[in-house]
Amino acid sequence: MEMIKFLTPFRFYLNNICLQSCHVRQTVQLVGNQITLNRLHKSRKMSTCNTEEKGNLQKIVLKLNKLMPIALAEDWDNVGLLVEPSSPHNVSKMLLTNDLTPEVFEEAVNLKADMILSYHPPIFSPLKRLCQSDWKQKIVVKAIENRIAIYSPHTSCDSIKDGVNDWLLSAFDNESVMPLSTKDDPEFCYSHKVSLLIANGDHAKLMESLKAFQNVSSIFNVTTLEQEKVHLSFVCTKSAVAKIGCLLLEYNVENPVFSEIQKPPLPGVGVGRISKLGSKISLNKAVEIVKEHLKLSHVRVATSHGPDFNCDAENIKSIAVCAGAGTSVLRGVKADLYLTGEMSHHEVLSAIHNGSSVILCEHSNSERGYLSLLKEQLTTSLQEYNVDVCVSEIDADPLKIV
Known part of the structure; x- marks a missing residue:
């Protein structure tokens, strides 16, 4: 963890922060937009419908994302909802498979499945065209024609507990x-820790002012020291650092330290x-x-x-x-x-x-048996939507020992 200290006179430094705060906020906002766009690009397959009734596909995807969070997948992976039929789309039968081959897809059609959960993503590298000459592209076209949604959890399932x-x-x-x-915990949004010394009579007022900031944790560590001093520390987001610096100008604080922190790991x-x-x-x-x-x-x-x-x-x-x-x-x-x-x-x-x-x-033999456990988990999780979850009987590792 890298410690960032104010080596220049504190108030001179904070005045510079305040003068540049608009620029800082714009920069952070720009970075935030880039992050948002990247996330939307990575998980563009996730539904954004939220107003009128669109069938239960979106609700099921939310359940799947909660059970197997996309944020836990490896950066190189392609997980989540990969093929989304036009709304409304209701899912009454879901087929689980380790690999989505043409034979497994025909099995899904014969079963009248509305959704396929394929552990390995059938769409991995970017597609520039959808043609009948490529077997994976052909499956995607058939999925669209037959209105069958395709979802892949892949490395999200590798990382989760009980995966x-x-x-x-x-x-x-x-x-x-x-x-x-x-x-790391993807829901932990804080990036910096702030610690300082302040007079015993002023720390409560400062804490109340900080609580008005949305990007500051509501949990404060307070230690009363000798000579009527209080050691105060808390965590905040990167976007709040400049605002906190401006606020501290209004108080007589000593030894302020801003330090970057890492996200806590998920047990x-x-x-x-x-x-x-x-x-x-x-x-x-x-x-x-x-x-x-x-x-x-x-x-x-x-x-x-x-x-x-x-x-x-x-x-x-x-x-x-x-x-x-x-x-x-x-x-x-x-x-x-x-x-x-x-x-x-x-x-x-x-x-x-x-x-x-x-x-x-062999590769898929070490994964395929998990689908039986996943079927039980999904049957319980999707019970309110009356989804019939079944495991492919055709899916098999392509390599045989003879």
Whole structure:
């Protein structure tokens, strides 16, 4: 955290802030507009209808966004409502799939589904045209023709508590589970902390003045010191810094410090997971658990420390997981076992020579089973809208071991 102190005389500095405050506000407003436009661009698929009755699609999307917040997705991802039929659009049947292939789309049509939730986004790279020669573009055209909405949660589901990665670990006897990297709370809007000294008789009046600012927290930390001084601190947004500086000119304050702060992390939310097991297990036992959990007859295994590794020895105490492609997420993580869908040849070599065994299940096999849990969650969440949620029976990983 970088500390920003007033090194010039305080009142001279604040007078400069006040003289430039209009410019500062315009700059912040411009930045705010850019942020808003970027967010609208990223989540343009989200509905903005709010007045007349438009069917229940918008209400369902709001529920989905609450359960799997778009703000928790990775920056490179494309999540949310991807195809939105013209209003009104009511959803009575929703089909869940890991990948939206032509075969799965035909399944949705035969089921008379009004909405498809595809874990992987069928629209990922920007589309410059919609033609029949490309299979993904063809699906989008058919979705529009058949008035079928398409929604994708992807990495939002990876990060949320009780999401894909927590499900992947749930088959083990976990003593503790933590994200490999955390996600900041998107609803925390404050960027700066202000701390100062003020006379005991003046701090209450200053606090009342600050409460009138919309971009200042209503929670104040107050500590009474000797010599009738009070230490006061609070948090605010970047746009409020100039206004607070002008306000402090009206009070006899000492040692004011403005410091940038980071957003607090959301507990249990983030990329990947690492588990400390309740008791050690062998690699063979871990393989058995994974195959049963994912309903697979085969997985690929690389043993730590080379061919002399004892697969029956109970030497696995920690497991790091990343559903899908775990190469970048698991790189450098200290764990006895890596569990993921796919890793490159060289990353597997690095893992086993750094002391981690590896289980690879193929990409979508490490994700698909989560859809059954998601179906239960959505059935409960969308109960008031009478939505029939079902999981695709055709969706499958394209790779087979023969």
